[in-house]
Amino acid sequence: MTLPTCEQALASAREGSPFSNGTEGYAWMENNCERCVHDAATRRDDWANGCPLILVALLGKTPAEWLRKDHAHMGDQYTCIYFRDEDDGGPGEPTPIPDPPGQEGLFPRDEFERPCLMFADTAPRLAERETAGAL
Numbered sequence: 759m760t761l762p763t764c765e766q767a768l769a770s771a772r773e774g775s776p777f778s779n780g781t782e783g784y785a786w787m788e789n790n791c792e793r794c795v796h797d798a799a800t801r802r803d804d805w806a807n808g809c810p811l812i813l814v815a816l817l818g819k820t821p822a823e824w825l826r827k828d829h830a831h832m833g834d835q836y837t838c839i840y841f842r843d844e845d846d847g848g849p850g851e852p853t854p855i856p857d858p859p860g861q862e863g864l865f866p867r868d869e870f871e872r873p874c875l876m877f878a879d880t881a882p883r884l885a886e887r888e889t890a891g892a893l
């Protein structure tokens with residue numbers, strides 16, 4: 759699953775900042791980007807390979823890849839379709855699942871396939887583990 763380039767993300771972004779103020783932005787990024795594999799490079803001070811969607815947000819536009827949630831609260835305003843926890847190994851099978859070898863599909867799949875698939879957030883968050891007494 760490949761992220762769009764910064765130019766592609768800027769071209770498809772919605773006008774307007776995604777957050778009302780810095781506190782909202784930092785809260786959301788702490789819950790998402792700071793544990794996402796796509797911005798892991800910046801946590802190792804490799805700033806040239808950070809997530810382009812964050813750059814779009816910092817430029818005052820809302821990435822199309824961020825889906826606004828209804829009745830959202832601080833730090834949970836959007837679902838990023840590219841989010842993937844750094845510790846999440848993924849579903850363990852190629853996506854989309856290929857047709858079985860030697861068999862033809864009943865109909866073309868191209869028009870039904872999305873450019874990316876959301877990974878389920880399966881890795882428990884640190885706070886949830888602490889609440890459960892696991893740490």
Ligand code: SF4
Pocket residue numbers: 790791792794795796797809810811812838839840841842
């Ligand atoms: S892919 Fe989404 S959640 Fe991950 S770092 Fe980029 S903007 Fe944040």
